[in-house]
Amino acid sequence: SEEMLVRSEKLSVIGQLAAGVAHEIRNPLTALKGFTQLLQSKYNDHSHYFDIMAGEIDRINLIVNEFMTLAKPHFSQFNSGYIEPILQSVLSILETQAILLNVEIKVKLEPELPAVFCNENQLKQVFLNVIKNAIEAMPSGGVVDITAVLVADSEICIRIKDEGQGIPGELIAKIGEPFVTTKEKGTGLGLMISTRIIEAHNGTLHLFSKQHEGTTIEIRLPAQDLRQ
Ligand code: ADP
Numbered sequence: 001s002e003e004m005l006v007r008s009e010k011l012s013v014i015g016q017l018a019a020g021v022a023h024e025i026r027n028p029l030t031a032l033k034g035f036t037q038l039l040q041s042k043y044n045d046h047s048h049y050f051d052i053m054a055g056e057i058d059r060i061n062l063i064v065n066e067f068m069t070l071a072k073p074h075f076s077q078f079n080s081g082y083i084e085p086i087l088q089s090v091l092s093i094l095e096t097q098a099i100l101l102n103v104e105i106k107v108k109l110e111p112e113l114p115a116v117f118c119n120e121n122q123l124k125q126v127f128l129n130v131i132k133n134a135i136e137a138m139p140s141g142g143v144v145d146i147t148a149v150l151v152a153d154s155e156i157c158i159r160i161k162d163e164g165q166g167i168p169g170e171l172i173a174k175i176g177e178p179f180v181t182t183k184e185k186g187t188g189l190g191l192m193i194s195t196r197i198i199e200a201h202n203g204t205l206h207l208f209s210k211q212h213e214g215t216t217i218e219i220r221l222p223a224q225d226l227r228q
């Protein structure tokens with residue numbers, strides 16, 4: 001039987017925690033960056049090391065900021081956007097990997113889908129995560145089916161379906177929790193972050209999976225009524 005996963009309460013707790021930690025990390029980082037630059041001007045012969053230190057501090061800052069936007073999505077800019085170009089830009093990034101792994105990606109979008117009120121970069125991140133998972137689930141090739149339809153004139157329903165190994169029943173409840181991964185080089189953050197982003201768009205993300213048969217991710221986003 002198909003199993004379903006919804007986990008919004010746990011996610012919002014994680015989000016709040018992430019925002020709190022991120023905020024606390026930013027102040028000491030600012031001090032570190034300042035003194036690194038100060039020392040750099042004194043120790044000119046070791047300038048290269050200070051460049052590396054400043055660069056790494058910038059990287060921590062970037063990651064921390066990313067967590068903050070995820071945890072407090074109202075800080076990020078939302079605009080009217082269309083699913084098709086967002087999907088296309090993600091597919092162009094994944095094309096090479098798909099060809100290498102013998103994976104065919106079939107896209108069937110209902111014509112003239114309405115816009116969604118969204119942060120395009122965040123939605124790109126979601127599609128990237130989810131389609132990458134689908135490709136990775138089929139190490140010896142297969143088909144990823146991507147469809148999008150308008151439901152009840154009010155919701156865009158996007159499905160990403162693969163014919164990969166699926167997820168065993170006993171594991172399914174854990175999938176989407178941070179750091180839960182079955183991959184050697186996985187982070188186990190992709191689905192957690194994707195779900196949070198979709199929820200910040202007042203949408204839902206559900207996972208349906210059957211071991212040995214495949215997995216479907218269903219994303220629903222409110223359609224924007226441009227007449228309003
Ligand atoms: P990561 O990809 O880094 O492992 P994710 O959060 O994207 O982290 O996924 C968590 C886990 O969920 C994966 O390690 C995998 O076990 C499972 N999973 C996600 N998507 C699929 C899929 N399409 N098919 C099979 N398993 C999947």
Ligand code: MG
Pocket residue numbers: 129132133190191
């Ligand atoms: Mg992933």
